[in-house]
Amino acid sequence: MSDPLRPYCEIWLVDFEFSAEPGERPAPLCMVAREFRSGRTLRIWGDSLARMARPPLSVGADSLFVAYYASAELGCFLSLGWPMPARVLDLFTEFRNSTNGLPTTAGSSLLGALAYYGLDAIGAAEKAEMRELAMRGGEYSEAERVALLDYCETDVQALAKLLPAMLPNIDLPRALLRGRYMAAVAAMEHNGIPIDVETLNAIRGNWEALKAELIARVDSSYGVFEGLSFRRERFAAWLVANGLPWPRLESGELALDDDTFRQMARTYPQVAPLRELRHALGELRLESLAVGRDGRNRCLLSPYQSTTGRNQPSNAKFVFGPSCWIRSLIKPPPGRGIAYIDWSQQEHGIAAALSGDPKMMAAYTSGDPYLTFAKQAGAVPADATRQSHPRERERFKVCTLAVQYGMGADSLACRLKQPIPMARELLRLHRQTYPVFWAWSQSAVDHAMLFGWLHTVFGWRVHVGPRSNPRSLANFPMQANGAEMLRLACCLATESGIEVIAPVHDAVLIEAPADELQATVERMQAAMREASRRVLGGFELLSDAKLVFSPDRYSDPRGEVMWNTVVGLMGGMRTSATTLRTDAHLSYLI
DNA sequence: TCTATATCACCC
């Protein structure tokens, strides 16, 4: 059997220990690197690393860089100003890919992978102790340095055992494509997202007071809060006292979701203020947003974490995690600009191209897939526009999105607020209009059931496990190939020097000097077109770009009202406690 | 008092 590693002159197994404060770049403490074949081992403490202009190991295309969760090691490379290795094999990613969809007994950590392959490892307790020592930062005694280097070396030894164990099941060319993305991740994490720290701190500092004030004003006529907490029992008592009926969940508990509140507020307007209060209170999570001393939002992007291979950064730490009004905190520094560029109807385009359905491809290419679907189905005349047939367009749009998620007629009817037969008819029209797509979609589910797995065009795999269902399997080719496309676009862009500062599932955020932003956006869009061609066998997806120049801030239309409300209230609280500015959205509250 | 679970809100 041929050795896939033979083309590589050197194979370096690399691990860093580093400290990582929230929002900061990793600060390397030490590095251990071992050449796999010769066993030659480098053990280098941080101060020596910092003096090296280049890595003390070969990183050219004839060498292989092997790590577990390589974005961490490559982040240390970037902190040290070192070039990225040309060939990266990330065993974390490959372990995820080999177990994806199956229940893991010991997680996807290095220890989990060792356990999975029946390899011995140091104890979890010892590992935790050393991680703590590394995270502590500051000065280290000679004994502590030796202990950290020894510990770092145990992880390299683990790599040395893991590599041969995993190699027979690794498709190396595709693994290298996945590893390549870890370098892009390191670059994006290194860059971070510029944040308006002054406003962030103002909101953080005033939020508790604002919450208490809002509750005090509204709850005086309800008495359903205890401190800052809504109490179900108290609300139930209020309902009884006021003679209001209220929907309940199957479990018998009161239904407290916003939709229920909205519907009930129509019949019983007296609950409307309570609804707005609950809505406003539930809107903020800023305490954990990870912003470094340079005012940039940085956190682990957690590549390959989701089943479909998407990144899965912490919603609490990442500025794109919480509700979208928080994004108004994104603000390019003086002299610079940012752009949010997203593929248009990415999953629809993927479904069209990979299924090869000619009508669906035509619908995508038309620029308005939803209205074109309505035309193809004969529901609107050929000269209809989104102005002339807005209702029909909306119905066919919701239907198109519903199909991507495997929605049934009942749920679609509910979403459309239309009778079930109408939803059934829409779904029937979709099947009738796009028979090639449906055959392709069904064949993916059949393949999964027959073989027990599915994979993307570049080999990201999901196994049929206890959490699989026909809808998630049918959705996998669209979402997972979308993730492939984003990863490739991030690779192409970061490698060509574009400052990509965040990936957002079907979009990227980039930054550039203000006078170069327009040109950089065009280069990014070219990279996104190329990525779509590579994934979709030549089919090009379109993208939209939104540019923001300093001193403006990023803003999402869906969050503008809430942002203005919060900033207005904050301004009022700082200047005068009695002259809070009013806003239509929170008119009940203030 | 701590933890597990259910529910809900938000994102693409």
Place this chain on the structure above:
DNA sequence: AAACGGGTGATATAGA
């Protein structure tokens, strides 16, 4: 029996 894909996280309450 359930019927909307992939997620994270806060909160309220029940149970140990």
